[in-house]
Amino acid sequence: MRITDVRGRVIEMPYPRPFVPSWAPEGAHDVMSAVIVEVETDEGIIGVSGGDMGHGTGPMLLEAIRGWIRPQLVGLDPFATTHVANRLRYVAEYVFPRPWVVGVAVWDAVGKACGQPLYKLWGGHSGAVRAYASFGEVRSAQQRAEDSLRAVEHGFQGIKLRVHSATIAEDVAQVAAVREAVGPDVAIMVDANQAAARWRYAPDGSRMIWDYDRALATARELADLDVAWLEEPLPRHDYRALCELTAAAPIPIAGCEHNRGIGQLVRMLEDGCFDIFQPDANESEEIGALRDFGAMAAARQRRVIPHAWATGLGVAGNLQLCASLPNCDWLEYPYDPPVIVPEVFHSMLTEPLLPDSSGLVGVPDGPGLGVELDYAAIEPLTVQQV
Ligand SMILES: [Mg+2]
Incomplete structure (x- = not known):
């Protein structure tokens, strides 16, 4: 089997109302901007994948596909995933830092050729993963308590809150209100979104929000509320501070969604920068290499x-x-009604991936990623393609 083409498109999904993510200093978003990648083969199999390409970066990935990725991958055997990974690493180094979504599409073609879901090719650890509702906005404590109760009614056993307020007291008040509302048995995660330089400032750019002392003080307060982890409390390249915080904090420290490449991930693992590593198959490194990284992390x-x-x-x-990793016990599931809902986020799929009444998302039985694109839904959302 040979790769014969690599195609990409940018889609824009209108939000039901403007969405103000905690991490966006530019303000409200009107659409979710995302990419869809297709890898075509000479056996008629088409691998697909997709990812968030916010901040206007989708067209840059399309340009990388047209100018570098397509010429590099056409003619390769898709089963040669290590060769695919190395060619994408070249692109990541010199052209565009997040080409990994293409590697996921190659793996989807591999799974389809084998007639098996990818997680079974990688060890088949679990046929379902517990999902947590990942909120995106900072809302009032009372609103978040109500939102959380509704998410729990939908089956979610975990909720991730965003904290981006001026003071620790305001951040903690939101978490305390949610703990009070949902009781002791629902997991609460807290994401500070402080790893990217641009997100570390107040919306008007006037001041930096978190430093080491604030991160540790916050972690101590959150421990009293039995928080499952504190995510992205410090800049992603401040390795020494991250190690010290992870050693000192009474709750798990999570991060690395913005650290890129297997070299950085392994170094951060060896140094003990986090208790929980959060690389993204579409954004951080080639997905097969992330499966390997999972095994390295499990060994530690x-x-x-x-x-x-x-x-x-x-x-x-x-x-x-x-689903392939024995040391993964949650799936991040974007969910922040009335804006971030499956009707919008999963509209490109013929079957949305939905949690069941106990919050589990089953891995689809189909081969590869196990999902099918709904082209009738995608065409009107497409704003650019190569
Ligand atoms: Mg995060």
Whole structure:
């Protein structure tokens, strides 16, 4: 089998109302911008994948596909995934830092050729993964308590809150209100989104929000609320501070969704930068290499819980990775009604990936990613393609 073409498109899914993610200093978003990749082969199999390409970067990936990725991959045997990974690493180094979504599409073709879901090719650890509702906005404590109760009614056993307020007291008040509302048995995760330089400032750019002392003080307060982990508390390249915080904090510290490449991941694992590593199959490194990284982390008793703020198609790739790992116990599931809902985020799939009444997302039985694109839904959303 040979790869004969690599295609990409940018889609824009209108939000039901403007969405103000905690990490966006530019303000409200009107659409979810995402990419869909197709890898065609000479046996008629087409591998697909997709990911979040916010901040206007989708067209840059398309340009990378047209100018570098397509010429590099056409003619390769898709089963030669290590060769695919190395060629994508070249692209990541010199052209565009997040080409990994293409590697997921190659793996989807491999799974389809084998007639098996990817997680079974990678060890088949679990046929379903517990999903947590990943909120995106910072809302009032009372609103978040109500939102959380509704998410729990839908089956979610875990909820991730965003904290981006001026003071620790305001951040903690939101978490305390949610703990009070949902009781002791629902997991609460907290994401500070401080790893990317641009997100570390107040919306008007006037001041930096978190430093080491604030991160540790916050972690101590969150421990009293039995928080499952504190995510991205510090800049992603401040390795020494991350190691010290992970050693000192009374709750698990999570991160690395913004660290790229297997070299950085392994170094951070060896140094003990996090308790929980969150590489994303579409954004961080080639998905097969992330499966290997999961095994390395398991050998050091560290968890790998991939970042998956993405469309249903993007979640599908990370779901296969999660289901293959014995040291992954949650799936990130973007969910923040009335904006971030499956009707929008999964609209490119013929069957949305939905949690069941106990919060589990089953891995589809189909081969590869196990999902099918709904082209009738995708065409009107497409704004650019190569
Ligand atoms: Mg995060």
